[in-house]
Amino acid sequence: MSQNQLNRQSSISEEDLARLSKEAEQEATPSSLRIVWNEFKADRPALFALVIMVIFILFVMIASLFINQGQAMATNIMDSYDKPFTQFFLGTDQGGRSIAKQLILGSRNSIGIAIGLTIISSTFGICYGLIAGYFGGIVDNVMMRIYDFMLMLPITLFIIVLVTIIPNYNVVTLTLILSSFYWMGTSRLIRARTLSESKKDYVAASKTSGTSTFKIIFREIMPNISSLIIVDTMLSFAENIGVETGLSYLGFGLPTNTPSLGTMIANANDPSSITEYWWTWLLAAVEIIILTLSISYIGQVIRRATDASQRLGDD
Amino acid sequence: MWKTVLRRVLIMIPEIIILSILVFLLAKAMPGDPFTGSIGPHTSAAQIHHLKEAAGLYNPWYEQYWNWVVHLFHGNLGTSFQYQEPVTRIIGNRAINTLWLAVFAMVLTYAIGIPMGLYAGRNQNKIGDTIIRVYTFVTMSIPFFVILVLGLWIFGYVLGWFPTTGSVSATANSGMATTLSRLQHIVLPGLLAALFGTVNIVQYLRSEVIDAKGSDYVRTARSKGVPTGDVFRHHILRNSLLPIAAFAGYSITGLLGGSLYTEMVFSYPGMGLLFLNSISYRDYTVITALVLLYGILNLFGTLLSDIILSAVDPRVRIQ
Amino acid sequence: MSLIEVKDLEVHYPIRSGFWNRVTDEVLAVDGISLNIEAGETYGLVGESGSGKSTTGKSIVGLEKPTKGQIIYKGKDITKPSNRRELDYNQDVQMIFQDSLSSLNPRKRIEDIIAEPIRNFEHLDKNQEKLRVLQLLDIVGLDADALYKYPHQFSGGQRQRIGVARAVATNPKLIVADEPVSALDLSVQAQVLNFMKRIQRDFGISYLFISHDLGVVRHMCDNIAIMHRGRLVEIGTRDDIYNHPMHIYTKRLLSAIPETSVEGRAEARAHREAVEQEFQENQSRYYDKDGKVLPLVDVSATHKVALPEDEIEEEDK
Numbered sequence: 001m002s003q004n005q006l007n008r009q010s011s012i013s014e015e016d017l018a019r020l021s022k023e024a025e026q027e028a029t030p031s032s033l034r035i036v037w038n039e040f041k042a043d044r045p046a047l048f049a050l051v052i053m054v055i056f057i058l059f060v061m062i063a064s065l066f067i068n069q070g071q072a073m074a075t076n077i078m079d080s081y082d083k084p085f086t087q088f089f090l091g092t093d094q095g096g097r098s099i100a101k102q103l104i105l106g107s108r109n110s111i112g113i114a115i116g117l118t119i120i121s122s123t124f125g126i127c128y129g130l131i132a133g134y135f136g137g138i139v140d141n142v143m144m145r146i147y148d149f150m151l152m153l154p155i156t157l158f159i160i161v162l163v164t165i166i167p168n169y170n171v172v173t174l175t176l177i178l179s180s181f182y183w184m185g186t187s188r189l190i191r192a193r194t195l196s197e198s199k200k201d202y203v204a205a206s207k208t209s210g211t212s213t214f215k216i217i218f219r220e221i222m223p224n225i226s227s228l229i230i231v232d233t234m235l236s237f238a239e240n241i242g243v244e245t246g247l248s249y250l251g252f253g254l255p256t257n258t259p260s261l262g263t264m265i266a267n268a269n270d271p272s273s274i275t276e277y278w279w280t281w282l283l284a285a286v287e288i289i290i291l292t293l294s295i296s297y298i299g300q301v302i303r304r305a306t307d308a309s310q311r312l313g314d315d
Numbered sequence: 316m317w318k319t320v321l322r323r324v325l326i327m328i329p330e331i332i333i334l335s336i337l338v339f340l341l342a343k344a345m346p347g348d349p350f351t352g353s354i355g356p357h358t359s360a361a362q363i364h365h366l367k368e369a370a371g372l373y374n375p376w377y378e379q380y381w382n383w384v385v386h387l388f389h390g391n392l393g394t395s396f397q398y399q400e401p402v403t404r405i406i407g408n409r410a411i412n413t414l415w416l417a418v419f420a421m422v423l424t425y426a427i428g429i430p431m432g433l434y435a436g437r438n439q440n441k442i443g444d445t446i447i448r449v450y451t452f453v454t455m456s457i458p459f460f461v462i463l464v465l466g467l468w469i470f471g472y473v474l475g476w477f478p479t480t481g482s483v484s485a486t487a488n489s490g491m492a493t494t495l496s497r498l499q500h501i502v503l504p505g506l507l508a509a510l511f512g513t514v515n516i517v518q519y520l521r522s523e524v525i526d527a528k529g530s531d532y533v534r535t536a537r538s539k540g541v542p543t544g545d546v547f548r549h550h551i552l553r554n555s556l557l558p559i560a561a562f563a564g565y566s567i568t569g570l571l572g573g574s575l576y577t578e579m580v581f582s583y584p585g586m587g588l589l590f591l592n593s594i595s596y597r598d599y600t601v602i603t604a605l606v607l608l609y610g611i612l613n614l615f616g617t618l619l620s621d622i623i624l625s626a627v628d629p630r631v632r633i634q
Numbered sequence: 635m636s637l638i639e640v641k642d643l644e645v646h647y648p649i650r651s652g653f654w655n656r657v658t659d660e661v662l663a664v665d666g667i668s669l670n671i672e673a674g675e676t677y678g679l680v681g682e683s684g685s686g687k688s689t690t691g692k693s694i695v696g697l698e699k700p701t702k703g704q705i706i707y708k709g710k711d712i713t714k715p716s717n718r719r720e721l722d723y724n725q726d727v728q729m730i731f732q733d734s735l736s737s738l739n740p741r742k743r744i745e746d747i748i749a750e751p752i753r754n755f756e757h758l759d760k761n762q763e764k765l766r767v768l769q770l771l772d773i774v775g776l777d778a779d780a781l782y783k784y785p786h787q788f789s790g791g792q793r794q795r796i797g798v799a800r801a802v803a804t805n806p807k808l809i810v811a812d813e814p815v816s817a818l819d820l821s822v823q824a825q826v827l828n829f830m831k832r833i834q835r836d837f838g839i840s841y842l843f844i845s846h847d848l849g850v851v852r853h854m855c856d857n858i859a860i861m862h863r864g865r866l867v868e869i870g871t872r873d874d875i876y877n878h879p880m881h882i883y884t885k886r887l888l889s890a891i892p893e894t895s896v897e898g899r900a901e902a903r904a905h906r907e908a909v910e911q912e913f914q915e916n917q918s919r920y921y922d923k924d925g926k927v928l929p930l931v932d933v934s935a936t937h938k939v940a941l942p943e944d945e946i947e948e949e950d951k
Contacts, residue, residue: 201737242458
């Protein structure tokens with residue numbers, strides 16, 4: 001539309017622009033981040049869980065920088081099974097290695113892998129669900145067949161076999177192997193919501209406005225399912241902590257010289273350690289419990305915040 | 316209905332084929348070959364080459380795959396080099412143990428889950444419901460193996476209520492004593508697996524009951540003067556039970572997946588522990604057979620659930 | 635030459651069923667319709683729900699893929715996506731949706747919603763773009779403070795104005811309005827219709843006005859097509875349709891316009907029942923043995939009706 005023509009129809013001219021935009025900004029609506037924050041402020045336990053999680057992760061990440069992994073994992077038979085609060089703050093394991101240092105390094109490794117796994121598998125799952133749900137039809141059919149098939153694989157067994165046969169096995173390959181088997185839950189959720197979202201008229205309006213398919217999927221539809229994505233990612237994160245530690249517990253996660261919370265819990269496999277030397281495994285177990293409970297609780301609170309009918313934080 | 320079942324079974328055929336190809340390729344990728352155990356240190360390279368050639372290991376992979384499938388159909392899964400016994404016999408013994416545990420856990424899952432879910436739904440937001448919701452939240456959030464280890468520690472070691480390892484006590488010799496001893500050994504792992512498995516049932520039933528309480532057909536029944544208890548038994552429960560039954564198939568796959576952990580923690584001699592041991596001994600014939608077996612059991616589990624669901628819900632049938 | 639020509643448009647949906655999930659039947663949503671829309675006019679497309687009028691509209695803006703037929707714009711068949719891209723077709727042909735809430739992305743601010751087509755088709759700098767959006771808001775009668783608000787903060791009528799502002803943002807030649815006011819209150823309907831008319835006058839836009847409500851269509855349209863079961867039963871000027879309806883379906887639709895005066899109520903009802911009876915009795919003559927609408931026949935220069943052969947002979951005499 002030519003500018004002149006518009007000027008004739010509208011009483012607004014270029015001089016008014018700055019004043020009007022400023023007025024409009026004052027009337028703007030609070031963002032959804034603000035709503036989530038209000039929800040946390042209204043729910044004390046949730047705030048507590050959030051603080052625990054943030055402080056804990058920060059502490060572990062920073063403290064691990066000051067610990068030399070080689071030294072911490074070196075065996076020293078003289079200090080075998082020291083009790084807590086004697087020579088070592090939290091005691092030692094059979095090899096005389098400090099439990100406190102192993103906890104810090106193990107948490108860093110386990111949380112790090114869980115974060116990596118969550119980022120890779122969720123990103124893949126979200127894209128998979130968005131594409132299947134948006135295009136529908138034959139694309140969706142084929143993608144859902146693959147999904148069904150993946151769901152039926154004995155995942156843990158496959159992962160263990162892959163872990164044992166892969167040539168250069170390290171943290172990165174482990175994360176990639178895990179990611180390729182843990183995207184299905186996310187993709188199903190996202191697909192279902194995308195399917196109903198794509199039928200709405202705003203998608204049609206974007207098509208007639210000349211917006212590209214890529215932009216429609218990721219800039220129009222995705223923001224509308226962002227709350228689902230955030231909640232699901234939070235819950236996957238809690239679940240993924242269990243994935244790596246569980247595998248390490250069985251002995252197929254991180255290599256033996258790399259500490260993991262799961263490997264520490266595996267100390268409980270020895271009938272004498274489980275009762276007599278409880279500090280070698282129980283602390284790691286308690287840590288996992290606190291961590292996973294906090295993270296899923298935060299996920300629940302965010303879910304509540306995004307559902308207007310359940311909010312506590314509204315004034 | 317029968318059409319749906321038949322179609323569902325037909326869809327399974329390509330899935331089984333792809334699964335078997337994947338398993339075969341995994342087996343090929345494993346280091347070593349079927350002779351790893353039988354070749355002595357003095358066998359010459361030429362002899363090994365000759366043996367391999369005779370076994371068809373230099374043929375193209377699809378020919379080898381075909382041979383493998385033909386052997387499968389004759390019930391020949393090879394010989395375990397660790398035990399020097401046919402794989403079918405080794406797995407057969409362990410499979411019974413795993414089955415025992417799975418059936419027991421499943422029965423407990425339903426026995427605990429259904430009353431809990433109904434109670435929580437009927438008494439929504441009361442203290443009992445809140446406790447049940449905390450319970451489902453906690454069991455859902457904590458990794459399964461941590462629950463198992465803690466359960467073993469508290470009930471097995473600290474309180475000493477249950478045996479901590481194995482599937483049957485060595486001292487039990489009469490038939491009756493053996494059965495009792497077996498039962499004793501599966502109570503704790505079965506119970507812990509069931510606690511973990513109830514979450515879905517409890518959450519589903521609870522929301523189902525809450526939805527039904529506000530629905531028109533329940534209000535009509537009540538306004539006609541049907542007692543509350545009858546409304547629950549005849550209307551709400553009946554509507555929810557079949558979908559709950561459909562969980563059975565999925566919970567089979569869940570229990571199988573969990574069996575690795577359950578059997579590891581309780582040193583219970585089932586298929587899961589056999590798999591883990593075979594991995595450490597690189598007993599590839601056993602590993603391959605187990606992966607295939609787990610995959611096929613999973614397939615049948617989901618098949619079972621899908622069939623029950625399609626019988627219950629006509630909407631599933633149309634798709 | 636017409637602005638846009640629809641030629642023998644067909645949109646069929648397959649029905650899959652049976653054991654192999656094969657295509658066993660088809661829904662004939664649009665089953666061969668042709669119409670021409672002239673520059674600057676309002677063309678009414680009227681029919682009951684399920685008659686295929688919305689599908690026709692969606693095909694014209696390029697949201698629906700026709701099974702057969704052509705839609706000619708500037709000499710090109712725009713049912714082909716490549717031709718639509720080449721022409722920047724949607725810069726010229728826009729759409730207003732029935733459900734104003736669902737047609738505005740709830741996560742976007744009004745500024746971004748209205749600017750979306752401008753950003754895609756014209757490349758303005760930030761200030762020019764904002765000025766354009768403010769002017770568009772002004773044209774549809776909304777204040778500047780709407781700029782940073784979200785769709786749910788507006789009433790249904792206001793939202794529909796935003797939808798109109800977005801549709802006119804690129805100065806289109808044709809706007810397909812799919813039941814633009816049927817979700818609104820009667821008082822708001824008139825407001826929205828009036829400024830749609832004003833915008834048409836000021837910018838010289840054509841409308842394809844899709845509606846089930848002949849009362850509203852009379853207020854808006856120059857030419858009208860009546861659609862039933864995927865085909866056109868009657869095309870004509872406003873005068874042809876309202877004063878000389880010839881097809882029994884058109885008569886039936888006209889008799890269904892609500893009578894507002896109390897005195898005429900009994901009379902209107904008697905008329906409606908008489909028309910309904912005529913429809914029931916003559917239905918088999920006006921539709922072929924599969925229940926499909928008959929081919930259109932020219933009655934006058936402007937008027938086409940799907941008449942049975944005996945009626946045509948009668949006309950000729």
